[in-house]
Amino acid sequence: MDAAIDRNMNKYHRKAMTVEAARELLQSRVRPVEPTEVELAEAIGRRLAAPIRTVEPIPHFRRSGMDGYAIRTADIAHASAALPIELEIIEHIPCGKEPLYSITEGKAARIMTGGMVPDGADAVIMQEMTEAVEHNGRSIVRIQKKIAPGLNITPIGEEAGEGTLVIEAGEKLGAGHTAILAALGYNRVPVYRKPKVAVLSTGTELLRLTDPLQMGKIRNSNAYMLMAQIIAAGAQPLLVGQIPDDYPKAERMLYDLLASDADLIVTSGGVSVGDYDSMADFFLRWEGTTLFNKIAMRPGSPTTAGAWKDKLLFGLSGNPSACFVGFELFVRPVIQQLQGAVVDTAKTVTCLLAADYEKVNAYTRYVRGQWYSSGGNHYAKPVGRDKSSTILSLKDANCLIVIPPTKTGIVSGEIVQIIPLDGALIV
Numbered sequence: 001m002d003a004a005i006d007r008n009m010n011k012y013h014r015k016a017m018t019v020e021a022a023r024e025l026l027q028s029r030v031r032p033v034e035p036t037e038v039e040l041a042e043a044i045g046r047r048l049a050a051p052i053r054t055v056e057p058i059p060h061f062r063r064s065g066m067d068g069y070a071i072r073t074a075d076i077a078h079a080s081a082a083l084p085i086e087l088e089i090i091e092h093i094p095c096g097k098e099p100l101y102s103i104t105e106g107k108a109a110r111i112m113t114g115g116m117v118p119d120g121a122d123a124v125i126m127q128e129m130t131e132a133v134e135h136n137g138r139s140i141v142r143i144q145k146k147i148a149p150g151l152n153i154t155p156i157g158e159e160a161g162e163g164t165l166v167i168e169a170g171e172k173l174g175a176g177h178t179a180i181l182a183a184l185g186y187n188r189v190p191v192y193r194k195p196k197v198a199v200l201s202t203g204t205e206l207l208r209l210t211d212p213l214q215m216g217k218i219r220n221s222n223a224y225m226l227m228a229q230i231i232a233a234g235a236q237p238l239l240v241g242q243i244p245d246d247y248p249k250a251e252r253m254l255y256d257l258l259a260s261d262a263d264l265i266v267t268s269g270g271v272s273v274g275d276y277d278s279m280a281d282f283f284l285r286w287e288g289t290t291l292f293n294k295i296a297m298r299p300g301s302p303t304t305a306g307a308w309k310d311k312l313l314f315g316l317s318g319n320p321s322a323c324f325v326g327f328e329l330f331v332r333p334v335i336q337q338l339q340g341a342v343v344d345t346a347k348t349v350t351c352l353l354a355a356d357y358e359k360v361n362a363y364t365r366y367v368r369g370q371w372y373s374s375g376g377n378h379y380a381k382p383v384g385r386d387k388s389s390t391i392l393s394l395k396d397a398n399c400l401i402v403i404p405p406t407k408t409g410i411v412s413g414e415i416v417q418i419i420p421l422d423g424a425l426i427v
């Protein structure tokens, strides 16, 4: 049964998989969703579904880099303060105008930054190096110094020739990409459609946001937290609601969702060993393949995932911080990959730990932290209460600090790896 867990196992005896192995296993199963085409403005922040090549050189005409005069450098080769050279101005070339004349011996054209350099000219001399005079009704430019050929002219194709690959498929369209696409006239852009991610919650203790608080019950914060994480990852969340307490009903609901048009299903809660942990039971009984039901990490050790046909089902832990970490480590890369991203989950940033971390642990810990730079080094320090059940520390975290298994804790100044939470390491 490939890398999946043994069906004869029960939920009380689980074999922990490493984070790395689990991420690789997931990665090997994900294929991008279908591409679509949208207007450029709508494509911003999405991922490109096809490579973009230039359809013309950038720039596609010889462009002036200064306000000044297009000249022939041979004409001013002997210019000096004592013996200035005078050239006749035959044309004014603002941006957007194609020159009417070539520059021949003794002639010049007034030209603006971004203007098209006329044939015959081999440099643009900046205005500040010249003096314009009227002489017998003729416009003259007086020049006292020679300049090098090519000065202030951007040649055709300096940035890219025609047919150059400028954006790879799978890249996320930021400001720079958008500028390129606009410059090349891409009114409509091929992008991957936004994956639909269904979010479900388990637990009879969960109240809706509008319900009055009741003793022993809590409001469903995970569903909304996951919604925010899904949006940040570029996908469309579908808040499906609550998994019923009644197992046959829960099973029916999950199969219906698996057969729906959702690309991914994420549940929170009910994956541990408790009497009401319906997701743990489902993952042992269902017709899909359970890939893992325990990860050698904290928080979120009962994080579970499985595949049903081409669809992945995640059973994240109910504890808010464990749910958050499970999403960042396992679900976010899958969502990126569904949108064509090339994900390298091994990438981390090296930091110096800025405070002692005293907890001991047999598993790797992913501690909510803040990373920052100071004096040429990156530092990371844990934020808030480091418990799986906490909510408040999540908003202040900008990274997860990876604390390897330790019997002693680790001290301030030691080197640690961190995973930034803004997805910056995902191309």
Ligand SMILES: Nc1nc2c(c(=O)[nH]1)N[C@H]1C(S)=C(S)[C@@H](COP(=O)(O)OP(=O)(O)OC[C@H]3O[C@@H](n4cnc5c(N)ncnc54)[C@H](O)[C@@H]3O)O[C@H]1N2
Residues within 6 Å of the ligand: 201, 202, 203, 205, 206, 218, 219, 220, 221, 222, 223, 268, 269, 270, 271, 272, 273, 274, 277, 299, 300, 301, 302, 316, 317, 318, 319, 320, 322, 388, 389
């Ligand atoms: N005997 C054992 N007990 C537990 C173990 C264990 O190995 N043996 N593992 C612990 C660990 S570690 C974790 S993490 C949790 C995981 O539990 P579940 O993922 O099954 O989650 P629940 O039991 O359903 O809930 C845990 C906790 O989270 C709250 N919760 C649930 N859903 C939401 C939600 N949508 N929004 C906010 N908070 C939610 C729930 O009320 C519980 O307080 O199990 C340990 N136990």
Ligand code: MOO
Residues within 6 Å of the ligand: 297, 298, 299, 300, 301, 302, 317, 319, 322, 388, 389
């Ligand atoms: O996975 Mo539980 O934290 O790891 O509380």
